[in-house]
Amino acid sequence: MFGVWLPSTPFLTSTIDEQRRAFARIEALGYHSLWTGEPAPAAATVAPAREIFSHHAVALAATERLVVGSGIANVAARVPAAMRGGAVTLAEAFPGRYVLGLGGASGPTALRAYLDEFDAVPLRPDVRYPRVLAALGPIALRLAAERADGVHPFLQPVAHTRLAREAVGPDALVIPHQAAVLETDPDAARARLRAVFARMPAADNPYVRSYRRLGYGDDDLVAGYRDRPVDDLLARGDEAAIAARLRAQLEAGADEVLVQPFAGSLADVLRALERLAGELFGR
Numbered sequence: 001m002f003g004v005w006l007p008s009t010p011f012l013t014s015t016i017d018e019q020r021r022a023f024a025r026i027e028a029l030g031y032h033s034l035w036t037g038e039p040a041p042a043a044a045t046v047a048p049a050r051e052i053f054s055h056h057a058v059a060l061a062a063t064e065r066l067v068v069g070s071g072i073a074n075v076a077a078r079v080p081a082a083m084r085g086g087a088v089t090l091a092e093a094f095p096g097r098y099v100l101g102l103g104g105a106s107g108p109t110a111l112r113a114y115l116d117e118f119d120a121v122p123l124r125p126d127v128r129y130p131r132v133l134a135a136l137g138p139i140a141l142r143l144a145a146e147r148a149d150g151v152h153p154f155l156q157p158v159a160h161t162r163l164a165r166e167a168v169g170p171d172a173l174v175i176p177h178q179a180a181v182l183e184t185d186p187d188a189a190r191a192r193l194r195a196v197f198a199r200m201p202a203a204d205n206p207y208v209r210s211y212r213r214l215g216y217g218d219d220d221l222v223a224g225y226r227d228r229p230v231d232d233l234l235a236r237g238d239e240a241a242i243a244a245r246l247r248a249q250l251e252a253g254a255d256e257v258l259v260q261p262f263a264g265s266l267a268d269v270l271r272a273l274e275r276l277a278g279e280l281f282g283r
Contacts, residue, residue, distance in 0.1 A: 103134025
């Protein structure tokens with residue numbers, strides 16, 4: 001299956017009515033799910049984002065079958081009781097259509113402690129829904145295998161999907177994000193992803209540690225990253241080339257792949273998704 005992952009940026013410049021139409025269009029194109037995340041609270045004070053649970057309620061209400069996932073709901077943004085209350089409300093209101101993705105803690109130990117508090121919150125009714133973790137490294141992947149229904153890795157190559165599947169087992173969910181640029185000029189496409197890396201901390205961080213575990217060295221991870229890691233992380237080219245990368249993620253063990261078209265506006269994102277739908281779904 002194929003879904004869509006959208007950053008908060010396109011939503012800052014579009015109205016709720018525009019978004020409702022976009023959500024309905026994504027569903028009509030054949031995509032199974034729509035995921036969005038939220039920044040850490042400190043980042044949100046610089047570029048305010050829409051609150052994730054209320055925003056996902058809009059997406060669910062605007063569609064009939066589309067599954068909506070929080071990828072991720074940041075544990076630094078709300079206490080466990082508020083997080084669980086928001087998730088259970090959406091799950092009860094839209095049965096079978098909501099997935100809670102959690103992440104943003106300072107390491108697996110902090111996330112485990114958060115889950116302990118989260119699971120201790122008494123709620124009635126106790127509505128069930130899938131819970132996945134933003135897990136990259138071996139300790140986080142083990143935590144996901146123990147305490148969640150699966151994992152939602154972000155900005156990782158196909159090799160990580162294979163590793164994640166091995167770590168969580170055959171029955172857990174593996175739902176990776178896949179960056180994509182509909183651009184046949186390799187340098188122009190790579191520049192779009194390199195702009196993202198330019199905004200990431202240059203020092204040690206979970207992404208850099210994950211890339212090192214996957215075999216990328218100092219020569220690969222210089223400022224802006226060399227072509228090899230960029231090409232492994234980014235689906236680029238025409239519709240057929242991007243569809244091939246998405247299918248490679250499925251073959252590596254993903255249950256569903258979430259494509260993020262790098263585009264400036266919500267309208268541009270929709271145009272890219274329409275082009276890809278013809279290749280993915282034959283429409």
